[in-house]
Amino acid sequence: MALFTAAVSATVARPLRGGEAARLLLWRNILVYRRAWLVFITGFLEPVFYLFSIGIGVGAMVVGFEYAGKPVDYREFVAPGMIAASAMNGSLLDATFNFFFKLKYNKLYDQMLATPLRTVDIAVGEILWNQLRSGIYVTAFLLIMVAMDLVHSWWALLVVPAALLIGSAFGAVGMALTTYMTSWQDFEKVTLAMMPMFLFSATFFPVTAYPEWLRWIVEVTPLYRGVVLCRELTLGVPSWGSLVSVVYLLAFGAVGLVVVRRRLDSLLLT
Amino acid sequence: MTDYADSGPATPPTAPAGLVSGALRMGDYWLTVLARTWKGGVITTFVTPFFYVLALGVLLGGFVEADPATLEGADSYLAFVAPGMVAAHAMTIAFSEMTYPVYGMVKWQRIYFSMIASPLTASHIVLAQLGFLMLRTLFACGVFLLVLAPFGVFGTWWGLLMAWLVQGLVVLAFGTPVLLFSLSIKGEESFALIFRLGMIPLTLFSGTFFPVANLGPVLEKVAMASPLWQGVNLTRMLALGEIDWALAAVHVGYLGLLAGVCWWLAVRKLDERLVS
Numbered sequence: 022m023a024l025f026t027a028a029v030s031a032t033v034a035r036p037l038r039g040g041e042a043a044r045l046l047l048w049r050n051i052l053v054y055r056r057a058w059l060v061f062i063t064g065f066l067e068p069v070f071y072l073f074s075i076g077i078g079v080g081a082m083v084v085g086f087e088y089a090g091k092p093v094d095y096r097e098f099v100a101p102g103m104i105a106a107s108a109m110n111g112s113l114l115d116a117t118f119n120f121f122f123k124l125k126y127n128k129l130y131d132q133m134l135a136t137p138l139r140t141v142d143i144a145v146g147e148i149l150w151n152q153l154r155s156g157i158y159v160t161a162f163l164l165i166m167v168a169m170d171l172v173h174s175w176w177a178l179l180v181v182p183a184a185l186l187i188g189s190a191f192g193a194v195g196m197a198l199t200t201y202m203t204s205w206q207d208f209e210k211v212t213l214a215m216m217p218m219f220l221f222s223a224t225f226f227p228v229t230a231y232p233e234w235l236r237w238i239v240e241v242t243p244l245y246r247g248v249v250l251c252r253e254l255t256l257g258v259p260s261w262g263s264l265v266s267v268v269y270l271l272a273f274g275a276v277g278l279v280v281v282r283r284r285l286d287s288l289l290l291t
Numbered sequence: 292m293t294d295y296a297d298s299g300p301a302t303p304p305t306a307p308a309g310l311v312s313g314a315l316r317m318g319d320y321w322l323t324v325l326a327r328t329w330k331g332g333v334i335t336t337f338v339t340p341f342f343y344v345l346a347l348g349v350l351l352g353g354f355v356e357a358d359p360a361t362l363e364g365a366d367s368y369l370a371f372v373a374p375g376m377v378a379a380h381a382m383t384i385a386f387s388e389m390t391y392p393v394y395g396m397v398k399w400q401r402i403y404f405s406m407i408a409s410p411l412t413a414s415h416i417v418l419a420q421l422g423f424l425m426l427r428t429l430f431a432c433g434v435f436l437l438v439l440a441p442f443g444v445f446g447t448w449w450g451l452l453m454a455w456l457v458q459g460l461v462v463l464a465f466g467t468p469v470l471l472f473s474l475s476i477k478g479e480e481s482f483a484l485i486f487r488l489g490m491i492p493l494t495l496f497s498g499t500f501f502p503v504a505n506l507g508p509v510l511e512k513v514a515m516a517s518p519l520w521q522g523v524n525l526t527r528m529l530a531l532g533e534i535d536w537a538l539a540a541v542h543v544g545y546l547g548l549l550a551g552v553c554w555w556l557a558v559r560k561l562d563e564r565l566v567s
Contacts, residue, residue, distance in 0.1 A: 057480050063487045074495035075347070081505050082357040082368070095354075206331045213334050220346035230350045 046146025116195030174257025193277030446532020
């Protein structure tokens, strides 16, 4: 708050220092959501409902389930999948639909750029807000998992940063794609990418359900990397494969961030 | 002075003879809407439900080992889940068509206001809107059922035909309350809530993906009271050809009553919103 008043009352416009810009944007989003707190709170319910429905309801009929050669409770298999999938869903929806609305209809970013904020500040600020929100959601989900006795390893704590990594990677790529969109009809393509990833990235069943060639395709998709990363952490069996997933997601997000910065420069500053 | 008498319509606007003929006057409007927007809904309407069946019915279903006795008459998990998904799909269409689009007709493009500025009344507008919703749903669910047919999950052809037709009732049982909701709210933020607290839990816990008996004795009763379970169970009985006619009549009565009451309320609400 102090930072906010200091920034707006400064008489001479000056370039903002690194963290300042991001914090201002964060504050703006908090102000916006203060009026829609119920929307904020209910945001974390979807993965919980899926866990209860598919994990418990359908899971009651799934017997003798094995993961990596060991028998695993089906609920413990689905829960980390829901963490990764909802990290993707949450930040992709924010980075596509909401971002498009602000970019095209609200003209929010045009207003922001009339201030000392730069395009990269906007991109980073939006992603930070996004991550703060999904950090709260994933922590709540992890607590529910603990309460349901689905967590047996301290490695599970790392699922919070893992979910943030997944979220920011998808957020950056989603924003980059949004800058190429011209109408709401284009968002059908977002659904077309998101929905199969949600359903087929080993979220509800292991990749062994696929024939070999299809398995390879699934294993290189970004959500699959996120799902196995979260699963290895909550089951307490991290491996070198987990590191590969981390590097993959970092690279995926970095590409998105570079593209979004260039595109915003050309869309908003020229 | 210009003589304005000549610039009016060749025939003065007349009141429509009846409810249906009035609603039909909006037929060309809805056809134009369909012609211009159908592409935007192709994936959500046809691809999404098919992928859900493939992922949950076929692939996850491969891991399900349930005694057919617990699957409400279905001989496999796929046969259990497929008809449930058809009814859930009809509900999803009701939610997506009756939320933002309807709100836009009142608040953003304000098309309803241009309709009411003619001899048409709120009853005509609601009938045309819901008639369009119903036709659209019957088409989408018809395609969905045809896609499912090769999986060999249906009992008899006449049961399948009836399962298709009851989707018209299912969509009205959800379309009318959601329409009423959309006409009543002040801001569009409320939509996030009815999707998250209404549509998603209904889809997930109304016997679509697993038998409601798995919920335990108390929650089972709660789930059975939900309109989606009524629709899902009705669709499933018809599609599988294992019909308890008395129960089917209860389902039809429940859904019909819900649709009727909310329809009446929606007409009143629209009238209030547009006229007064």
